[in-house]
Amino acid sequence: MKGKIVIARYGNSFRGVKAKVAEDHGAIGLIIYSDPADDGYMQGDVYPKGPWRPAGSAQRGSVQFLSTAPGDPLTPGKPALPGVPRLKMEEVRTLPRIPVQPISYGDARHLLEPLGGPVRPKGFQGGLPFPYHVGGTEYVRVHLKTVMDYQVRKIWDVISRIDGDEEKDRWVIMGNHRDAWTFGAVDPNSGTAALLEAARGFGALLKKGWKPRRSIVLCSWDGEEYGLLGSTEWVEDNAEELKQKAVAYLNVDSAVSGQNFGASSVPSMWKLIRAATRDVKDPKTGQTVYQQWQTRAQEQQPDPELTNAEIGSDTKIAEARISALGSGSDFTPFLQHIGIPSSDMGFGGDYGVYHSAYDSFYWMSHFGDPNFVYHVAAAQLWGTIAMRLADAAGLPLDYRDYASQVRDFFDESMKTARRRKLAGGFDEKPMISALQSFSDEAERIEKSRQETIVEVERTRVEASDRHPRALARLQRINDALLAVERSFTDERGLRGRSWYTHQIYAPGTYTGYAAQPLPDFRQALDDRNTANAKEALDRIIEALNRATETLRKARD
Numbered sequence: 001m002k003g004k005i006v007i008a009r010y011g012n013s014f015r016g017v018k019a020k021v022a023e024d025h026g027a028i029g030l031i032i033y034s035d036p037a038d039d040g041y042m043q044g045d046v047y048p049k050g051p052w053r054p055a056g057s058a059q060r061g062s063v064q065f066l067s068t069a070p071g072d073p074l075t076p077g078k079p080a081l082p083g084v085p086r087l088k089m090e091e092v093r094t095l096p097r098i099p100v101q102p103i104s105y106g107d108a109r110h111l112l113e114p115l116g117g118p119v120r121p122k123g124f125q126g127g128l129p130f131p132y133h134v135g136g137t138e139y140v141r142v143h144l145k146t147v148m149d150y151q152v153r154k155i156w157d158v159i160s161r162i163d164g165d166e167e168k169d170r171w172v173i174m175g176n177h178r179d180a181w182t183f184g185a186v187d188p189n190s191g192t193a194a195l196l197e198a199a200r201g202f203g204a205l206l207k208k209g210w211k212p213r214r215s216i217v218l219c220s221w222d223g224e225e226y227g228l229l230g231s232t233e234w235v236e237d238n239a240e241e242l243k244q245k246a247v248a249y250l251n252v253d254s255a256v257s258g259q260n261f262g263a264s265s266v267p268s269m270w271k272l273i274r275a276a277t278r279d280v281k282d283p284k285t286g287q288t289v290y291q292q293w294q295t296r297a298q299e300q301q302p303d304p305e306l307t308n309a310e311i312g313s314d315t316k317i318a319e320a321r322i323s324a325l326g327s328g329s330d331f332t333p334f335l336q337h338i339g340i341p342s343s344d345m346g347f348g349g350d351y352g353v354y355h356s357a358y359d360s361f362y363w364m365s366h367f368g369d370p371n372f373v374y375h376v377a378a379a380q381l382w383g384t385i386a387m388r389l390a391d392a393a394g395l396p397l398d399y400r401d402y403a404s405q406v407r408d409f410f411d412e413s414m415k416t417a418r419r420r421k422l423a424g425g426f427d428e429k430p431m432i433s434a435l436q437s438f439s440d441e442a443e444r445i446e447k448s449r450q451e452t453i454v455e456v457e458r459t460r461v462e463a464s465d466r467h468p469r470a471l472a473r474l475q476r477i478n479d480a481l482l483a484v485e486r487s488f489t490d491e492r493g494l495r496g497r498s499w500y501t502h503q504i505y506a507p508g509t510y511t512g513y514a515a516q517p518l519p520d521f522r523q524a525l526d527d528r529n530t531a532n533a534k535e536a537l538d539r540i541i542e543a544l545n546r547a548t549e550t551l552r553k554a555r556d
């Protein structure tokens with residue numbers, strides 16, 4: 001690739017990763033194209049006849065190195081406010097230095113067809129009607145010129161808060177971005193419609209006299225598409241307050257591009273999300289969202305050879321999966337920078353026009369959700385989860401699921417370590433024992449949470465003088481439950497990317513969108529570096545022990 005202009009196909013990894021890899025290999029420019037096999041005519045009819053990408057459509061998008069750090073590239077780790085020192089462009093570590101241009105498959109075929117090098121390796125053939133070749137560049141000359149407009153501009157986050165009646169300083173945060181590449185009917189406006197609708201619902205309830213126990217914060221982020229700018233800068237600006245007050249962050253980006261419900265979250269929120277899907281109707285079938293979600297999951301069972309950790313999920317057959325959070329939307333600063341339990345969800349479908357001018361009202365009203373009923377379901381689900389977190393006497397966060405998920409991640413990583421003959425380089429016993437203690441303590445606090453809720457209610461009804469004591473105990477349990485996720489963060493940050501502090505969840509360095517659970521440990525195994533693996537494992541053990549201690553203190 002040295003000295004060459006590279007052409008790469010969209011898919012698998014985040015486009016910024018493609019830019020980084022091209023640059024690291026000495027390329028002087030990168031063209032990224034959308035292949036018709038992925039979201040064009042190989043999938044079905046193209047716009048305006050169908051929902052798939054037409055020949056002239058290119059996928060826009062940021063090529064920031066998101067897995068290094070999101071947010072304003074000039075102020076890593078700090079809020080981009082007036083007066084905050086900014087890096088010079090030459091000092092920036094999260095932007096590519098080579099020009100990158102997305103193009104359509106209509107244009108890409110003129111560059112790909114004449115390539116006269118060897119026939120493509122297995123897996124490289126896409127949907128254009130000729131055998132793909134790699135190299136043979138003497139047949140193709142490209143003049144690549146991009147016009148960039150690097151400027152510091154003002155962006156606007158819109159934040160609104162409904163104060164909690166009893167616990168004003170506990171915040172349940174809902175967020176969605178407002179900026180779009182063009183019209184953005186799906187991304188993000190389906191989510192914005194759902195946010196506004198949930199807000200309208202809260203407004204109607206408030207007028208009827210409802211008051212949430214805890215505060216609900218509604219956030220409309222700006223600048224997400226450029227690299228999660230609005231959310232990252234807001235979290236960096238309010239980090240200390242958020243660490244004290246945030247209960248959870250509920251993200252919705254593209255709320256609706258079809259009818260298939262999907263969610264990602266930390267394991268402590270799995271039961272909460274599933275319970276909400278049991279109480280909201282699937283608009284098409286009249287069943288619950290949960291039933292429709294399960295039926296679909298059973299029809300498309302993943303490869304039975306794959307373990308839970310490999311598919312990054314809690315269950316594969318008994319219940320539909322909730323996946324691990326990677327990156328690519330505004331939950332990243334909340335979860336992976338400061339350790340706030342987070343989720344992301346929406347209804348997906350045949351969506352071939354991502355980040356193009358065809359993500360339009362016409363697309364939505366013809367293909368995505370012609371009657372806008374899934375928009376309603378998205379608002380109902382999101383609002384329900386927020387209200388349950390805001391109103392429940394005992395916080396519905398369950399760390400038993402977290403413990404079993406981390407154990408699965410670890411077992412899976414150890415299989416890799418043994419296969420690569422790296423397992424001799426570190427001792428797995430302290431990790432096994434840390435996992436066991438965390439799991440035991442998660443079991444205890446859940447039992448005590450349930451008993452205390454009953455006790456609080458009983459002593460209240462009986463007007464017993466033991467009521468204040470029961471209340472204080474529940475408060476301690478709640479405080480512990482919201483502090484556990486924070487315990488998983490380590491100020492030292494991940495290797496080579498210190499902005500990411502979470503020891504369990506991070507986007508993969510070479511994936512960008514997809515999660516790489518136990519990130520530094522897995523990376524060290526991929527790099528076949530046992531010294532790094534040992535150090536990474538030690539930090540994970542420390543994090544687990546901090547989490548166990550946080551839970552244990554609630555018992556005192």
Ligand SMILES: [Zn+2]
Binds near residue numbers: 177187188254
């Ligand atoms: Zn989006």
